[in-house]
Amino acid sequence: MSMEDYDFLFKIVLIGNAGVGKTCLVRRFTQGLFPPGQGATIGVDFMIKTVEINGEKVKLQIWDTAGQERFRSITQSYYRSANALILTYDITCEESFRCLPEWLREIEQYASNKVITVLVGNKIDLAERREVSQQRAEEFSEAQDMYYLETSAKESDNVEKLFLDLACRLISEARQNTLVNNVSSPLPGEGKSISYLTCCNFN
Amino acid sequence: MAESLPTEFDVVIIGTGLPESILAAACSRTGQRVLHIDSRSYYGGNWASFSFSGLLSWVKEYQQDSDIEEESTVSRQGLIPETEEAIALRKKDETIQHIEVFCYASQDQDTEDNVEEIGALQRNPSSVASTTITELDSACLPEERQSYFTDYEMPANHTQKSDKEISLGITDVEESLEKEKDCGDNTCIHTILGGHKDEDKHTVEDNTGQAKKNRITFSHIVKEGRRFNIDLVSKLLYSQGLLIDLLIKSNVSRYAEFKNVTRILAFREGKVEQVPCSRADVFNSKELTMVEKRMLMKFLTFCLDYEQHPDEYQGFRQCSFSEYLKTKKLTPNLQHFILHSIAMTESSCTIIDGLKATKKFLQCLGRFGNTPFLFPVYGQGEIPQCFCRMCAVFGGIYCLRHKIQCFVVDKESGRCKAIIDHFGQRINAKYFIVEDSYLSEETCSNVHYKQISRAVLITDQSVLKADSDQQISILLVPPAEPGACAVRVTELCSSTMTCMKDTYLVHLTCSSSKTAREDLESVVNKLFTPYAETETNKEEPTKPRLLWALYFNMRDSSGISRSSYNGLPSNVYVCSGPDGGLGNEHAVKQAETLFQEIFPSEEFCPPPPNPEDIIFDGDDKQPEVPGTNNIIMATIDSSEESKNLESPEKHLPH
Ligand SMILES: Cc1cc2nc3c(=O)[nH]c(=O)nc-3n(C[C@H](O)[C@H](O)[C@H](O)COP(=O)(O)OP(=O)(O)OC[C@H]3O[C@@H](n4cnc5c(N)ncnc54)[C@H](O)[C@@H]3O)c2cc1C
Ligand SMILES: Nc1nc2c(ncn2[C@@H]2O[C@H](COP(=O)(O)OP(=O)(O)O)[C@@H](O)[C@H]2O)c(=O)[nH]1
Numbered sequence: 053m054s055m056e057d058y059d060f061l062f063k064i065v066l067i068g069n070a071g072v073g074k075t076c077l078v079r080r081f082t083q084g085l086f087p088p089g090q091g092a093t094i095g096v097d098f099m100i101k102t103v104e105i106n107g108e109k110v111k112l113q114i115w116d117t118a119g120q121e122r123f124r125s126i127t128q129s130y131y132r133s134a135n136a137l138i139l140t141y142d143i144t145c146e147e148s149f150r151c152l153p154e155w156l157r158e159i160e161q162y163a164s165n166k167v168i169t170v171l172v173g174n175k176i177d178l179a180e181r182r183e184v185s186q187q188r189a190e191e192f193s194e195a196q197d198m199y200y201l202e203t204s205a206k207e208s209d210n211v212e213k214l215f216l217d218l219a220c221r222l223i224s225e226a227r228q229n230t231l232v233n234n235v236s237s238p239l240p241g242e243g244k245s246i247s248y249l250t251c252c253n254f255n
Numbered sequence: 256m257a258e259s260l261p262t263e264f265d266v267v268i269i270g271t272g273l274p275e276s277i278l279a280a281a282c283s284r285t286g287q288r289v290l291h292i293d294s295r296s297y298y299g300g301n302w303a304s305f306s307f308s309g310l311l312s313w314v315k316e317y318q319q320d321s322d323i324e325e326e327s328t329v330s331r332q333g334l335i336p337e338t339e340e341a342i343a344l345r346k347k348d349e350t351i352q353h354i355e356v357f358c359y360a361s362q363d364q365d366t367e368d369n370v371e372e373i374g375a376l377q378r379n380p381s382s383v384a385s386t387t388i389t390e391l392d393s394a395c396l397p398e399e400r401q402s403y404f405t406d407y408e409m410p411a412n413h414t415q416k417s418d419k420e421i422s423l424g425i426t427d428v429e430e431s432l433e434k435e436k437d438c439g440d441n442t443c444i445h446t447i448l449g450g451h452k453d454e455d456k457h458t459v460e461d462n463t464g465q466a467k468k469n470r471i472t473f474s475h476i477v478k479e480g481r482r483f484n485i486d487l488v489s490k491l492l493y494s495q496g497l498l499i500d501l502l503i504k505s506n507v508s509r510y511a512e513f514k515n516v517t518r519i520l521a522f523r524e525g526k527v528e529q530v531p532c533s534r535a536d537v538f539n540s541k542e543l544t545m546v547e548k549r550m551l552m553k554f555l556t557f558c559l560d561y562e563q564h565p566d567e568y569q570g571f572r573q574c575s576f577s578e579y580l581k582t583k584k585l586t587p588n589l590q591h592f593i594l595h596s597i598a599m600t601e602s603s604c605t606i607i608d609g610l611k612a613t614k615k616f617l618q619c620l621g622r623f624g625n626t627p628f629l630f631p632v633y634g635q636g637e638i639p640q641c642f643c644r645m646c647a648v649f650g651g652i653y654c655l656r657h658k659i660q661c662f663v664v665d666k667e668s669g670r671c672k673a674i675i676d677h678f679g680q681r682i683n684a685k686y687f688i689v690e691d692s693y694l695s696e697e698t699c700s701n702v703h704y705k706q707i708s709r710a711v712l713i714t715d716q717s718v719l720k721a722d723s724d725q726q727i728s729i730l731l732v733p734p735a736e737p738g739a740c741a742v743r744v745t746e747l748c749s750s751t752m753t754c755m756k757d758t759y760l761v762h763l764t765c766s767s768s769k770t771a772r773e774d775l776e777s778v779v780n781k782l783f784t785p786y787a788e789t790e791t792n793k794e795e796p797t798k799p800r801l802l803w804a805l806y807f808n809m810r811d812s813s814g815i816s817r818s819s820y821n822g823l824p825s826n827v828y829v830c831s832g833p834d835g836g837l838g839n840e841h842a843v844k845q846a847e848t849l850f851q852e853i854f855p856s857e858e859f860c861p862p863p864p865n866p867e868d869i870i871f872d873g874d875d876k877q878p879e880v881p882g883t884n885n886i887i888m889a890t891i892d893s894s895e896e897s898k899n900l901e902s903p904e905k906h907l908p909h
C-alpha cells in the first residue's frame with residue numbers, strides 16, 4: 053500500500069463485552085454481511101475499508117478484539133496508537149452496560165489521551181428485549197464526554213453512519229492537530245513499523 | 256466472571272513471557288486449540304513493562320507476597336482418579352529478590368494536592384458514572400501512594416511536618432542512606448532526603464517559571480506515571496537478529512513499532528563518548544585523529560570478511576581478542592571502542608568470537624539505521640503481547656489472573672493429561688508448556704539458577720548531551736576490576752513512549768555476583784548524581800541527576816537442561832524466563848526448538864494470510880474480498896460537517 057492510496061489512515065479499535073456484536077458490526081460495515089451462524093472468525097486481525105468523504109480517501113483500519121475480551125485479557129498493545137475507540141454494549145443486556153466503567157478504565161490506562169471514543173448500543177432490532185434505555189445511555193455518554201449511537205448490525209441500522217461520522221470527526225481532528233502542530237509531546241505512532249523500515253532501506 | 260473456561264484443548268501454555276507467547280502464536284497458527292494463561296493480571300511475566308504506578312504495585316506485590324502464601328487450595332480430591340497423580344505447581348513467584356527503591360526527587364506536595372496519574376481526571380467529574388471511574392482509580396492509586404509514603408515513614412497527611420524535619424536534618428545522601436528500612440524478606444525501601452526545599456528561594460523559582468520547568472518532583476512522576484513503560488528486562492533487537500526475522504516473517508511486526516537506537520556510547524577514563532560506527536560516523540568523528548580513522552576503517556573492513564583472510568589471525572589463535580587487538584596497531588582508544596562498544600565482548604573472549612561479534616555488529620549496521628539495534632516503542636513488554644494477539648487471532652483463548660494448582664499425570668503412561676486450576680476445574684490437553692517460575696521447588700530442587708542484577712533509573716538529562724534530546728543510547732561500562740562483569744546501560748528518551756517528557760529512563764543490567772544494588776551502584780554513581788535542589792545553579796551540573804531508582808535481582812532460568820527438572824512428564828515443556836543477554840535470540844531459539852520438538856512436521860510461524868483476503872469459516876457462501884476496493888461514496892454536506900466540528904454536541908447527529 054503506497055502512500056498515494058489515501059489521504060488519511062485511521063486505526064479504529066472495538067471493545068466491549070463478548071457477544072455484544074463487535075465482530076458483526078465490523079463485518080457488516082466492511083463486507084456488508086451479517087453472519088447467520090456464529091462461526092468463529094479465525095484469522096481476522098483487522099479489516100480495512102476505504103471510504104471517500106468530500107472527495108478525500110480515508111482508509112479505516114478496523115481492529116477487532118480477537119476474542120481476548122472474553123476473559124478480560126485484552127493486551128495493552130491493542131490500544132496503542134488507536135485514533136478512535138468504539139465501546140460497544142448490547143441494549144438487550146444490562147450486564148454489558150454495567151461493565152462500561154471497567155472498559156473506560158482500561159481506555160484511560162492504555163489508550164492515547166487524544167483518542168475519540170464512541171459509545172454504541174447494538175442490537176436495536178431486538179427492541180422488545182431492551183434492558184438499557186436510550187436515556188440512560190445518553191446520560192452516561194454525556195458524562196463521559198463520548199459520542200453515542202444505537203445500531204443494529206443485523207438490520208444494518210446506523211452502521212455506516214457510525215463509521216462515516218467517526219471518519220469525519222477523525223479528519224477534522226487530524227486537521228486541527230496539524231494546525232496546532234503540537235510538537236511538544238511525542239505522538240504515539242511516531243515509531244516506524246518494521247515493514248516501513250524495510251521498504252525504505254536498500255539492503 | 257460468569258463464563259468458565261472450555262475444558263478441552265490441544266495445547267495449554269502457562270506463562271505469557273516471550274518464548275511462551277511465540278510458541279502460543281506458532282501453535283495456534285497451525286490450527287491447534289490453544290489455551291494461554293497467566294496467573295498475573297498483566298501480560299509478559301518478567302518480560303512485562305509497567306506504568307510508574309504499575310511498577311510501584313509490582314514492588315508492593317513482592318513485599319506482600321509472603322502474606323498471601325497460604326492461599327486456600329480447592330480440594331483436588333475427586334478430580335483425580337486413582338490412576339492419576341498430581342504434580343503441584345508453585346504458589347508464589349520467587350524470581351525477584353532484593354528489591355530496593357530510592358526516591359531522590361522532591362516529595363513535597365505544596366503545589367499538588369492530588370497526586371494521581373492523569374487520565375481519570377480528564378472526564379467530567381460531576382456524573383455518577385465518572386465518579387465510579389475516579390473511585391476505581393483512587394481505589395488503586397492513592398492507596399498505593401499512601402503506603403509508598405508510609406514505607407518512607409512519611410504519612411501523606413503529615414507532609415508539612417516531615418518536610419521541616421528533612422530540611423533541618425539531612426543534606427547528605429550518604430547519611431540519609433542510613434534511614435533505610437527493612438521491609439520484610441529481602442525487600443528494602445530507602446528514603447533519600449536530598450531533595451528538600453528552601454522556602455524562600457523556592458518562591459523565587461516559582462515566579463521565574465524557568466527554574467520551575469526543570470524541577471521534576473515525585474508527584475510529577477506519579478501524575479505522569481502513565482507515560483512510563485518500564486521494562487523489567489532490558490533488551491534490544493538486533494536489526495539482523497532472530498527476533499526481527501521472526502517478527503517480519505510471521506507478520507507480527509504489524510502490531511508493533513520500533514525506533515532505532517541512535518547512539519553507541521563508551522565509558523572511558525570517567526567520560527562518556529560516542530562511538531563512531533558507520534562510515535559516515537567514522538569520518539565525521541571529532542574524537543578520532545585522521546590516523547585513527549584510517550586504522551579503524553581498515554580493521555573493520557577486514558572484520559567484515561575476516562574468514563577470507565585467515566592469515567591475519569591464524570597465528571594468534573591462542574590469544575584473547577583484546578590481546579589480538581593490541582597487535583593490530585590500534586590505539587588504546589580504538590581498542591576500547593572495538594572491544595567494548597562494537598564487539599561488546601568481555602576482554603577474555605577468543606579471537607574468533609570477537610571477530611564474529613564485530614562482523615555481526617557491522618552487518619546489522621545500516622539495515623534500519625545508524626546503529627545495529629532497534630527498540631520497540633512502548634517498551635519490550637509489547638513484544639510478547641504482539642505474539643499473543645497473533646495467537647488469539649487464530650483462535651487461541653486468553654485468560655490472565657488464572658492460577659493453576661497442578662498437572663495431572665497418568666500413572667501408567669507417565670504423560671500429563673490435564674491441569675487443575677484454582678477453581679478446581681480440570682482442563683485437558685495433549686501438550687503443556689510452562690514457564691520455569693511456575694514449577695515447584697520440588698521440581699526444581701536440582702536446578703542451579705543464575706541471577707541478573709537490574710537497576711531502573713529515572714533521570715533528568717542524558718548521559719551525553721547532544722543536539723537532539725531524543726536519543727536512544729546503549730553504553731557498555733567495562734568492569735572496574737578484572738573478573739567482574741561489564742554493566743550494560745540503555746538510556747531511553749521520551750519519544751520511545753517509555754518515560755515522561757524531560758526525563759530519561761535508564762536501565763542497567765549485568766549478571767549478578769551480589770545484590771543488584773551492590774553490583775550496580777558504583778556504575779550508577781559514576782554516571783549520575785543524586786537529585787538535590789539546593790545544588791542547582793551553583794555550578795553547571797556535569798552529570799545527569801537521579802530522580803528515582805529501583806534495584807532488583809531477577810532469576811535467570813535460561814540455559815537449564817531439561818533433565819535437571821525432577822519428574823516432569825515428557826509432554827510438559829519448559830520455557831525459561833528472560834536471560835541477561837542484550838538480544839532476544841535465546842527466547843526465539845527456545846520457542847522454535849520446542850515447537851519443532853512438539854510438531855516436527857509443521858512450519859514455525861509462517862506468514863498469515865493477508866487480512867485483505869481472509870476466508871471466513873462458517874456458512875458464508877462467497878467471502879468477498881474486504882478492504883481497499885470497497886470504496887463507498889459518502890457525500891456529506893460540508894456545512895453540516897463543519898457544524899459537527901464546532902458544535903459542543905457530544906452525540907453523533909441522529
Ligand atoms: C566503519 C565501517 C562502517 C560500516 N557501516 C556500515 C553500515 O552502516 N551499513 C552497511 O550496510 N555496511 C556498513 N559497512 C560495511 C561496508 O560499507 C559495506 O560492506 C560495503 O562497503 C557497502 O558498499 P556500498 O558500495 O553499498 O556502499 P559504500 O559506497 O561503501 O557506502 C556506504 C555508506 O558509507 C558512506 N561513505 C562511504 N565512503 C565514505 C566516506 N569516505 N566518507 C563518508 N561516508 C562515506 C556512503 O555515503 C554510504 O552512505 C561498514 C564498514 C565499515 C568499515
Ligand atoms: N439481533 C441481533 N443480533 C446481533 C446483532 N449483532 C450481533 N448479533 C449477534 O450477537 C452474537 C454475538 O456477535 P459478535 O459479533 O460475535 O459479538 P462480539 O463477541 O462482540 O464480537 C452473534 O450471535 C450475532 O449474531 C444485532 O445487531 N442484532
Ligand SMILES: [Mg+2]
Pocket residue numbers: 074075076116117118119
Ligand atoms: Mg468478536
